[in-house]
Amino acid sequence: MSAPWQELLNWWFGQSRTAQQIVKEKHSLWFGYKPKQDREARERFGDLCEQALAGGLQDWLRSAQSWLALILLLDQLPRMIHRGTPRAFAGDQRARDVLSEGMAQGFDRLLTPIERVFPYLVLEHAENLADQDLAVEKFTELRDLAGAGELPAFEDFLDYAHRHRDVIARFGRFPHRNAILGRTSSEAEQDYLDRPGAGF
Numbered sequence: 729m730s731a732p733w734q735e736l737l738n739w740w741f742g743q744s745r746t747a748q749q750i751v752k753e754k755h756s757l758w759f760g761y762k763p764k765q766d767r768e769a770r771e772r773f774g775d776l777c778e779q780a781l782a783g784g785l786q787d788w789l790r791s792a793q794s795w796l797a798l799i800l801l802l803d804q805l806p807r808m809i810h811r812g813t814p815r816a817f818a819g820d821q822r823a824r825d826v827l828s829e830g831m832a833q834g835f836d837r838l839l840t841p842i843e844r845v846f847p848y849l850v851l852e853h854a855e856n857l858a859d860q861d862l863a864v865e866k867f868t869e870l871r872d873l874a875g876a877g878e879l880p881a882f883e884d885f886l887d888y889a890h891r892h893r894d895v896i897a898r899f900g901r902f903p904h905r906n907a908i909l910g911r912t913s914s915e916a917e918q919d920y921l922d923r924p925g926a927g928f
Contacts, residue, residue: 733788733797736773740800740846747842747874751881758804761811769808777805781819792838795830796846799823803850814909823850824859841870841878845885852892855901860893892928895920904928 740757744750757765769777779785780801788794802819810816827850830836836844848870851863867882867889874882895902903917904927913921920926 731794733794736776736797736800737793739772740804741843747840747878748881750842766808766811769805773801773805774809777801777809777819781806781822783822789826789829792830792835795826795835796839796843798826799830799847799850802826803853804846812908816908817853817905820850820853824854827851841873841882844870848889852889855896857893857896857900860889860896863889864893888928902927 740754741750742753744753756762776785780798785798785801788798802823806819807816810818827847830847836847839847844866848863848866851859851866854860854863864886867886871879871882871886892902899914899917899920901911903913903921905911906913906917906921
């Protein structure tokens with residue numbers, strides 16, 4: 729019998745062996761928007777996601793793989809299951825706490841570079857400049873670990889880390905979340921949002 733978090737990891741990372749193959753197979757799941765994918769996330773993992781958001785699944789903090797799965801339930805899955813609502817960001821603070829706990833135990837170092845992308849995305853999602861700086865540092869490490877065939881993917885991850893950091897350095901928050909969270913955009917933020925390609 730497989731571990732309770734293994735189905736989620738299999739769905740998220742697939743069965744390919746190399747980082748480049750995994751990115752090619754799963755990029756649209758990770759970073760694209762397809763209602764079918766959101767629905768599948770809700771149907772297959774919605775109950776686990778709600779348990780995680782409610783502070784449950786504490787026993788998943790005992791190993792690197794279960795820690796990774798818990799981070800996915802707190803940081804990635806709510807953005808799919810609750811897309812376009814404040815609940816999309818409901819797991820961010822606990823994800824940050826879980827990230828800190830796992831990194832203190834060295835869990836991130838036990839993962840493959842492509843798996844490490846998702847714990848570090850917790851930092852990239854934070855509306856906090858210190859976390860953004862750390863995200864850039866961690867994605868730089870991953871880029872430096874990448875082999876020649878994997879370099880484009882990890883350079884892309886690093887580029888996005890820089891872009892997220894730049895927005896937080898400028899505004900202190902992500903303006904594209906303002907409408908969803910009921911926040912009023914400043915004139916500078918609205919000018920930014922009116923430009924093509926704004927947001928993430």
